[in-house]
Amino acid sequence: MTDxxxxxxxxxxxxxxxRVRRDGTVxxxxxxxxxxxxxxxxxWDALAGLLADVVADDxxxxxxxxxxxxxxxxxxxxxxxxxxxxxxxxxxxRLGQCYPGARVRVHNDAVAMTAGEHWRGAGRGTRNxxxxxxxxxxxxxxxxxxxxxxxxxGNAGHIGHxxxxxxxxxxxxxxxxxxxxxxxGPAVVAWAVAQGWTGNADGPALVDAARAGDPICxxxxxxxxxxxxxxxASVAAVLDLDAAAVGGGLANAGDLLLGPATAxxxxxxxxxxxxxCRLVPAELGADAGLVGAAALVFDEASYWPAGAD
Amino acid sequence: MTDxxxxxxxxxxxxxxxRVRRDGTVxxxxxxxxxxxxxxxxxWDALAGLLADVVADDxxxxxxxxxxxxxxxxxxxxxxxxxxxxxxxxxxxRLGQCYPGARVRVHNDAVAMTAGEHWRGAGRGTRNxxxxxxxxxxxxxxxxxxxxxxxxxGNAGHIGHxxxxxxxxxxxxxxxxxxxxxxxGPAVVAWAVAQGWTGNADGPALVDAARAGDPICxxxxxxxxxxxxxxxASVAAVLDLDAAAVGGGLANAGDLLLGPATAxxxxxxxxxxxxxCRLVPAELGADAGLVGAAALVFDEASYWPAGAD
Numbered sequence: 168m169t170d171x172x173x174x175x176x177x178x179x180x181x182x183x184x185x186r187v188r189r190d191g192t193v194x195x196x197x198x199x200x201x202x203x204x205x206x207x208x209x210x211w212d213a214l215a216g217l218l219a220d221v222v223a224d225d226x227x228x229x230x231x232x233x234x235x236x237x238x239x240x241x242x243x244x245x246x247x248x249x250x251x252x253x254x255x256x257x258x259x260x261r262l263g264q265c266y267p268g269a270r271v272r273v274h275n276d277a278v279a280m281t282a283g284e285h286w287r288g289a290g291r292g293t294r295n296x297x298x299x300x301x302x303x304x305x306x307x308x309x310x311x312x313x314x315x316x317x318x319x320x321g322n323a324g325h326i327g328h329x330x331x332x333x334x335x336x337x338x339x340x341x342x343x344x345x346x347x348x349x350x351x352g353p354a355v356v357a358w359a360v361a362q363g364w365t366g367n368a369d370g371p372a373l374v375d376a377a378r379a380g381d382p383i384c385x386x387x388x389x390x391x392x393x394x395x396x397x398x399x400a401s402v403a404a405v406l407d408l409d410a411a412a413v414g415g416g417l418a419n420a421g422d423l424l425l426g427p428a429t430a431x432x433x434x435x436x437x438x439x440x441x442x443x444c445r446l447v448p449a450e451l452g453a454d455a456g457l458v459g460a461a462a463l464v465f466d467e468a469s470y471w472p473a474g475a476d
Numbered sequence: 477m478t479d480x481x482x483x484x485x486x487x488x489x490x491x492x493x494x495r496v497r498r499d500g501t502v503x504x505x506x507x508x509x510x511x512x513x514x515x516x517x518x519x520w521d522a523l524a525g526l527l528a529d530v531v532a533d534d535x536x537x538x539x540x541x542x543x544x545x546x547x548x549x550x551x552x553x554x555x556x557x558x559x560x561x562x563x564x565x566x567x568x569x570r571l572g573q574c575y576p577g578a579r580v581r582v583h584n585d586a587v588a589m590t591a592g593e594h595w596r597g598a599g600r601g602t603r604n605x606x607x608x609x610x611x612x613x614x615x616x617x618x619x620x621x622x623x624x625x626x627x628x629x630g631n632a633g634h635i636g637h638x639x640x641x642x643x644x645x646x647x648x649x650x651x652x653x654x655x656x657x658x659x660x661g662p663a664v665v666a667w668a669v670a671q672g673w674t675g676n677a678d679g680p681a682l683v684d685a686a687r688a689g690d691p692i693c694x695x696x697x698x699x700x701x702x703x704x705x706x707x708x709a710s711v712a713a714v715l716d717l718d719a720a721a722v723g724g725g726l727a728n729a730g731d732l733l734l735g736p737a738t739a740x741x742x743x744x745x746x747x748x749x750x751x752x753c754r755l756v757p758a759e760l761g762a763d764a765g766l767v768g769a770a771a772l773v774f775d776e777a778s779y780w781p782a783g784a785d
Contacts, residue, residue: 237748293628294628295627295628295632309714309715311620311621311625311627311632312620312623312625312626312627312632312781314621316620316621316715316716317621317716318604318620318621318715318716318717318749319602319603319604319716319717319718319749319752320716320749320752321716322716322747322749323604323620323621323714323715323716324714324716325713325714325716325747325750326713326714327713328709328710328713328746328747328750329710329713329714330640330706330709330710330744331639331642332642333640333641333702333706333740333744338746339746340746340747340750341745341746341747342709342743342744342745342746342747342750343743343744344744345713345744345746393642397639397642398710400637400639400651401637401638401639401707401710402714404634404635404636404637404638404654405618405632405633405634405635405638405711405714405715406618406625406627406632406714407625407626407627407628407629407630407631407632407634408627408628409628431642434651434652435639435642435651435652435653435654436650436651437637437647437648437649437650437651437654438631438634438637438649438650438651439546440627440628440629440631440634441634441637441649441651443628443629472621
């Protein structure tokens with residue numbers, strides 16, 4: 168068996184792949200833009216070319232993939248919201264054809280990130296852990312009693328749809344008052360604009376403006392942070408967490424987001440065991456998805472359920 | 477090995493015990509009031525007498541216990557909020573001394589109820605399940621990917637401390653807007669009284685009055701039901717549940733509570749996999765705790781973690 172896994176991270180804007188070693192180090196990392204136009208095979212050809220660059224003359228025994236949801240799991244038939252060319256695309260089966268005999272695993276990208284942070288990042292050594300990605304959406308995953316939770320359809324970990332404000336805004340999911348409806352980047356920007364912010368209406372600009380002291384942008388991050396803290400307090404009560412880690416683009420705001428999140432968490436975390444949960448930044452940055460994809464295949468006992476194939 | 481487990485349910489008002497068979501049937505059930513005064517040994521003596529009645533001339537190999545929390549888990553040193561005579565009482569060790577060689581397991585009473593409903597009740601056949609007890613408090617437990625979730629300190633399942641209203645009332649736990657602060661029986665009664673209800677201020681009277689059409693009592697149950705539905709939607713998103721079952725005294729209100737709970741759940745459950753979760757009444761009634769206590773010892777693979785002793 169090779170001492171590295173072929174790790175793949177498939178998103179709406181870029182495809183990334185690397186060789187990831189058992190210690191979590193990332194090597195031969197490569198990426199290319201996700202084709203914006205074209206059909207399912209156009210995207211597949213781009214991915215296959217990228218993987219060929221990473222694999223070169225070797226043959227991987229282990230192939231782990233994080234991909235945007237939804238998907239049929241564990242079959243790995245993917246229909247990413249942010250990649251319209253793929254609908255029920257048999258990603259796992261296609262990769263299996265490319266690498267006969269290899270162990271191939273496909274999971275939700277935010278779940279993979281959580282596996283990565285638990286395996287080699289901010290969740291190392293914890294038994295109960297919540298990973299969060301706050302970006303265009305709010306995704307996540309949970310480790311419960313030392314194992315990645317999958318749920319009955321592979322959808323466990325959707326922290327973005329915890330209700331943080333029962334009377335709050337409609338969410339794109341069809342629900343109301345979900346964390347994602349309040350804290351996803353575009354919602355934070357939209358709130359700031361509605362309050363009169365006149366900057367370049369995107370997340371990085373909002374974070375920059377907040378750093379420069381813009382009161383509306385600071386309030387927008389505070390509002391999002393509070394929602395995150397409420398959701399973490401709820402999940403910590405249900406799962407008796409050791410830690411929750413926040414990553415994703417909006418987490419680049421650092422303490423401007425995590426400070427209010429921590430304050431809200433502390434306000435809502437009453438019981439001793441809930442207070443014990445640490446709310447921390449994710450550690451693996453842009454590599455979390457790749458490291459997590461490797462975790463799915465390197466440590467099946469923790470990150471892939473027995474008998475799920 | 478005996479074909480029955482000695483099952484024990486320890487509460488603030490009564491001690492119950494029975495022989496429970498592997499199929500979940502409850503035999504030789506006995507109970508007595510929890511001594512209101514007296515020290516730790518007074519309560520222990522009452523319990524020991526009760527168990528002697530159930531055991532008679534036999535010798536149990538399996539002893540399962542549900543007891544009010546908090547406790548040190550898995551050590552089973554209990555400090556029930558509703559049983560002041562026991563503080564750090566070594567319940568598991570004492571039972572082990574009574575029944576040398578027996579397998580003795582002690583868990584939170586609401587967690588035991590959840591194990592019971594999953595094993596032989598409303599959660600039969602599910603892989604991901606939430607059990608709730610809505611009574612003087614709001615407790616619960618979760619089954620995650622087919623196993624009872626324990627959490628890092630044995631406290632997983634505290635559904636009562638999911639935040640359902642971030643700006644809501646202070647909770648006895650020290651947090652704010654918890655489900656328990658809104659939906660526990662005494663809070664429901666207090667809300668009705670504050671709205672002008674003049675009946676006998678307890679839960680059963682409130683349920684009776686609601687059945688008779690009292691608009692304040694109906695509104696009080698609707699408010700509690702909504703909070704339950706919000707909390708279930710949140711947990712269903714995080715754990716990808718098959719079902720959530722509601723038991724406990726206030727659940728005797730039936731559809732007057734579960735109807736609004738279901739309506740709120742449907743309003744907040746947007747994603748397909750969340751909507752798939754069934755919100756149902758618990759099935760085992762007053763025996764759920766005893767049946768669950770037996771589940772802890774009959775089916776350790778599902779209800780007791782490997783290596784927890």
